[in-house]
Amino acid sequence: MEIFVCVKRVPDTSENEIEVNSDGTDIERDDLVYSVNEWDNYAVEEAIQIRDKVGGSVVVAAVGDEESEEVIRREMAMGVDKGVLLSDDIFEKADGKGIANILKAEIEKGSYDLILTGAQAEAGAAQVGGMLAAMLDIPYASLVNYIEVLDDKKLKVGREIEGGNQEMSEIDLPCVLSIQTGINEPRYVGIRGIRKVASMEIPVHGSGDLGLDDSTAGEAGAKVKRLNYFVPDLGEGAEILEGSDDEIIDKLIELLKAKGGVK
Amino acid sequence: MKNIFAYITHKNGVAEDSALEMAAAAKRINPDSQATAIIAGSGPDLDAVCNEMASSYKEAWKLENEAFAYPNAELIRKALINVLPKGEILLMPHDTFGMDLGPGLSIKLDAAFVADVVDFEGSDGDLMKIVRQEYSGMVSSHVNCDISSGAVANVRPGAFQPDESKSANGQVIDKSGEIGDISAKRKFIEIVEAEVGDVDITKSDVLVSIGRGIEDEDNIEIAQELADAIGAVVSCSRPIVDAKWLEKSRQVGTSGQTVKPKVYMALGISGSFQHLGGIKGSPFMVAINKNPKAPIFQVADVGVVADILDFIPGLTEKIEGA
Numbered sequence: 001m002e003i004f005v006c007v008k009r010v011p012d013t014s015e016n017e018i019e020v021n022s023d024g025t026d027i028e029r030d031d032l033v034y035s036v037n038e039w040d041n042y043a044v045e046e047a048i049q050i051r052d053k054v055g056g057s058v059v060v061a062a063v064g065d066e067e068s069e070e071v072i073r074r075e076m077a078m079g080v081d082k083g084v085l086l087s088d089d090i091f092e093k094a095d096g097k098g099i100a101n102i103l104k105a106e107i108e109k110g111s112y113d114l115i116l117t118g119a120q121a122e123a124g125a126a127q128v129g130g131m132l133a134a135m136l137d138i139p140y141a142s143l144v145n146y147i148e149v150l151d152d153k154k155l156k157v158g159r160e161i162e163g164g165n166q167e168m169s170e171i172d173l174p175c176v177l178s179i180q181t182g183i184n185e186p187r188y189v190g191i192r193g194i195r196k197v198a199s200m201e202i203p204v205h206g207s208g209d210l211g212l213d214d215s216t217a218g219e220a221g222a223k224v225k226r227l228n229y230f231v232p233d234l235g236e237g238a239e240i241l242e243g244s245d246d247e248i249i250d251k252l253i254e255l256l257k258a259k260g261g262v263k
Numbered sequence: 264m265k266n267i268f269a270y271i272t273h274k275n276g277v278a279e280d281s282a283l284e285m286a287a288a289a290k291r292i293n294p295d296s297q298a299t300a301i302i303a304g305s306g307p308d309l310d311a312v313c314n315e316m317a318s319s320y321k322e323a324w325k326l327e328n329e330a331f332a333y334p335n336a337e338l339i340r341k342a343l344i345n346v347l348p349k350g351e352i353l354l355m356p357h358d359t360f361g362m363d364l365g366p367g368l369s370i371k372l373d374a375a376f377v378a379d380v381v382d383f384e385g386s387d388g389d390l391m392k393i394v395r396q397e398y399s400g401m402v403s404s405h406v407n408c409d410i411s412s413g414a415v416a417n418v419r420p421g422a423f424q425p426d427e428s429k430s431a432n433g434q435v436i437d438k439s440g441e442i443g444d445i446s447a448k449r450k451f452i453e454i455v456e457a458e459v460g461d462v463d464i465t466k467s468d469v470l471v472s473i474g475r476g477i478e479d480e481d482n483i484e485i486a487q488e489l490a491d492a493i494g495a496v497v498s499c500s501r502p503i504v505d506a507k508w509l510e511k512s513r514q515v516g517t518s519g520q521t522v523k524p525k526v527y528m529a530l531g532i533s534g535s536f537q538h539l540g541g542i543k544g545s546p547f548m549v550a551i552n553k554n555p556k557a558p559i560f561q562v563a564d565v566g567v568v569a570d571i572l573d574f575i576p577g578l579t580e581k582i583e584g585a
Contacts, residue, residue, distance in 0.1 A: 011398070013533075014475055017556050018401040027402060096366070096376060119362075123397045125378035126357075130366030139337060139448040142363045156452070161359045164457030164511055164519045169335070172448040182505035223375035223409040227392075232403045238550055238559075238566030248567055249578050252549065253585070255565055256493065259547040261469050261526035262582060263494030 001056035001149070003047040004112040005080075006103055006132075007040040009064050009071040010122040024228040036071045039118025043179040045186040046147060047116055048079045054149050057081040059110070063091060063102050072202055077193035078186070088206035093219035100131035102217065105210035107136065113152075115176040119143050129178035139171050142178045265386075265410060267298040268347065270355040270364070271316055272334070276308035278315055281356035281418065283425035286319045288354055288418050290426065291383040292391060297321035297431075298354075301346070303331045303339055310435075317433040319426060327439040333454075336363035337447045344371050345443040350413040352391075357417035358517070365417045374413035377406060381422040386410065399535050400558035420517075421540060457519075460512025462496055468525045469495035472515055473503060474538075476531015476552060476571050480508045485575050486530060492582045498522065500532045516541040530571045534559030551575070 011018065015033040020026075036044075047058045060075045062068040063086045072083035086102050094102065107115060117129035119142060126142065133140030146158030146166065153173055158166040160180045171177075207217050215221070241248045256262045269285040271278050282300070289298035300320035302312050305327055316323040326346065330338055347353065349372070355361040357379045369376035381403075382394035389411040396403050408414055464470060471490040477483060483497070490497045497513065504514045515522050516538045523544035530551050532538060539562060542548075550563035553570045560566045567574065 013399050013401065017554055018398040019556070020402055027398070096378075097370070100370075123395075124399070126362045127366040127376055127378050130363070131370050131376070134367035134370035140363070140367055141449060142336075143359055158455070159359065159363070160518050161454075162517055163521070164514065166455040166457075168452040168455060170450045170452060175448070181501070185507065223412075224377055225407045225409075227405040227407055229397075229402050229404050232394075237561045238548075238563035240555075240560070240566045240568060245569075245574065245577055248569075248574075249581050252565070252567065252578065253582060255547075256526065256549070259526050261493060261495070261528070261547065261549075263469070 001050060001054050001114055001152070002110070002112045003051060003056060003058045003114045003116065004107055004110070005040070005043050005047045005058060005060045005075075006115070006117040006128065007044065007060055007062045007071060007075055008037045008118070008121050009034050009062060009068040010037045013122065020229040020231055024230055027229060034067070034071075036074060037118050037121040039120060039179060039181055041075070041186045042181050042183050043116040043118050044075045044078055044080060045184045046179055047114075049184060050114070050147065050149060056113070059084065061086055061103065061106055063087070063099050069202055073194060073197055073200075074189055076197045076200060077189045083200070083202045085202055085204045086210070087204050088217070090207050090214055090218040093222060093225075094217065095222035095224040096125055096127040097131055098218060098222055100128050100135055102210065102212065103128070103132055104135045105212055106205060107132075109210075113173045114155075115174070117176070117178045119178045119180045126178065129176050133176035136176070139175045140177070141169060141171055141175070143180045144177045145180045145183045147177070147183070264293055264296070265413070266348065266351045267292060267296045268351060268353045269298055269300050269320070270343070270353060271300050271302045271312065272356055272358065272360050273302065273304065273308070273312045276311040278312050279356065279358075279420075280425060281358065281420045282316060283319055283427060284420065284423040285354045285356070285418055287423040287426040288380075288383060291423070292352065292386060299324060301326065301343070303328070303334060303342060305329050305332045313435045317431070317435050318429040319431050319433070321431055321433045323433055323435045324438045325435055326442055327437070328442055328445065330445060333451045334360065335447060335449060335451050336360060336367075337449045338445045340364055340368045340371065341445045341447070342442040343368060346438050346441045347372065350374075352410060352414045352416065354416050354418050357419050361417045365415050369415040372413055372415065374415050375408045375410060376415050377408050378417045380416050380418050396536075399533055401556055419536060421536070458512060460510040462513065464496055464498040464513055464515065465520055465522050467496035469493060470498045470515070470522060470524045470526070471495045471528045471530065472498040472500065472532060473530045474500040474532030475502045477503065478572065480506070482572060483508060485572065485579075489575050489579045489582075492579050495528070500538045529559050529563065530575065532559055533557045534562060
C-alpha cells in the first residue's frame with residue numbers, strides 16, 4: 001500500500017503559554033517550542049504499522065517554511081520511507097482550501113492508495129482532509145480511530161463519534177482518512193533515531209514544481225482571512241485563590257465542604 | 264442578502280440542541296434572516312423532527328430516503344449538492360458529523376468554509392465576520408470570510424444561546440424528489456457502543472478529574488488519594504485515555520462520558536470545549552492548573568494557579584488529618 005501522510009509543524013500547546021502579541025497581528029512567537037502536530041504523529045504511526053503489515057511505502061509531506069524540515073525528519077526517524085517539504089513564499093497565508101490544493105498537487109505527482117491527515121491542528125478547523133478528498137474526488141472519513149485492511153481495494157474503518165461510540169464503515173481505496181488521537185501508541189523517537197536519518201535528502205517542492213497558479217496559490221486565493229488575534233473578555237471567570245499554600249488549602253476545603261465536595 | 268440554511272442533526276426523532284442554536288446564529292449573521300432548516304432521515308422520526316423545526320424555521324426541508332436512516336456524510340453531501348441553491352450560506356454543527364461533512368461539501372459547492380465558529384459579527388457586503396478560537400481556546404481570532412460564492416460554516420455546539428421562541432410558523436416542504444443519485448464509496452456497517460468500565464463516573468456526585476498536568480501514569484495515585492479522601496471518583500480528559508493510563512469509560516467530554524456531578528475538580532486540565540461539553544448541570548467547579556491562562560479558569564468557579572503535583576498531596580493530607 002502506498003501511503004501519503006500530511007503533517008504540520010505547530011507551536012506545542014502543552015509546552016507553551018500562547019499569548020497574543022502587542023498589536024494582535026499574531027501570537028507571541030519568541031521562545032515558542034514547536035513540534036509535530038499531535039494528531040499527525042498518530043497518523044504517521046498508523047501509516048507505518050499498515051505498511052509493515054501489508055507492504056508498500058510511506059511518504060510524509062509538510063506545507064511550511066524550511067523550519068518544517070526538522071518535523072519531517074523527526075517523522076522519518078519513526079520509519080517513514082520518504083519526506084518532502086512543500087514550501088514557497090507564496091504559500092504563506094494560504095487558507096485551508098489553499099493548503100489542501102498544495103497537497104493535492106503533490107499527491108497527483110505520485111500514485112497513492114491511502115492518504116492520512118491528523119484530525120485537526122492548532123487552529124482546530126479539522127478541514128484539510130475533507131477538502132483534499134473532495135478535490136481528489138475520493139471517499140473520506142474523519143476522526144478515524146480504527147483501520148483494518150480488508151483487501152487491496154477496501155478498508156474497514158472506525159470513526160470516533162459522540163459518547164465514546166464508534167461508527168464502523170467500509171470504505172473504498174483510494175481514500176483520505178483523518179486520524180484521531182489514541183488510535184495507536186506512537187513510537188518514541190530519540191536523538192539517535194534522528195541522527196540516523198540526518199543525511200537523507202528531503203526534496204523541496206515550490207509552487208512552480210507543483211504546477212500551481214501563483215495568482216490563487218496563497219493569500220490571493222484565500223476566501224478565509226484571519227484579521228487579528230485577541231483575548232476575549234469572558235466576564236469574571238474563576239475566583240483565583242491567593243495566599244500561602246496553607247491558606248489556599250484551608251479556603252478550598254471550606255468551599256468544598258460547603259458545596260458537598262467532601263464526604 | 265444571502266439566504267441561510269441550517270443542516271439539522273437529530274436522534275430518535277428529536278433534533279439536537281444545536282438546531283435551535285443555529286436558528287440563533289442565523290440571526291447573528293443577519294437579524295432579518297428567515298433561515299431554512301434541512302432535515303435528512305427516514306420514517307416517522309424524520310417527520311417528527313421536521314414538524315418540530317417548522318416552529319423555529321421559516322421552512323423545514325425534508326429529505327427522506329431509506330439510506331439516510333444512518334446519516335453517512337458522503338450520502339448527505341451528494342443530496343445537499345443537488346438540493347441546495349447555489350451561493351447561499353449553510354450552517355451545520357461542528358460535531359463529529361459536521362466535521363465529516365462540512366469541509367468536503369464546501370469544495371463541491373465552491374463555497375468558503377469556516378470551522379468551529381463561536382460567534383458571528385454580522386456581514387458587510389460579501390464579507391462575513393466571524394469569531395473562532397485557536398490553540399485549544401487559549402486565544403481567539405476574528406476571521407473574514409468571502410461569501411460571494413456561498414459559505415459553509417460549522418458552528419460550535421453550545422456557543423449560541425438557543426432561539427426558543429418557536430415563533431417561525433414555518434412549513435415542512437418535501438424535497439425528497441431532488442435528492443438524486445446517492446451511491447457511495449463508504450458504507451455504514453454498525454455502531455459499536457462504548458465499553459462500560461469498572462467505575463461509572465456518571466453516577467458520582469464528586470469527580471476528581473485529571474488531564475495532561477498529571478504528567479506521568481504513576482502520578483495518578485496522587486489524584487486517587489485525593490478522591491479517596493473526599494469520597495470522589497477519578498475521571499479524566501482525553502490525553503489520559505490516549506496515553507492508555509485510564510480506561511475510555513473514565514473520560515469526560517463529547518467523545519467520552521457526559522457527567523452531571525455536584526462538584527467537579529479539574530486537575531491539570533486545560534479545558535477544551537470538547538471536554539467542557541461533557542460536563543452538564545453546572546457543578547461547582549474547581550480548577551487547579553499551573554498555567555494561569557488555561558481556558559478552564561474562564562469557566563471554573565474557583566481556581567488555584569499551582570502545579571497539581573506539588574499542590575494536591577498537601578490538600579489530601581489536610582483533608583485526611585481533619
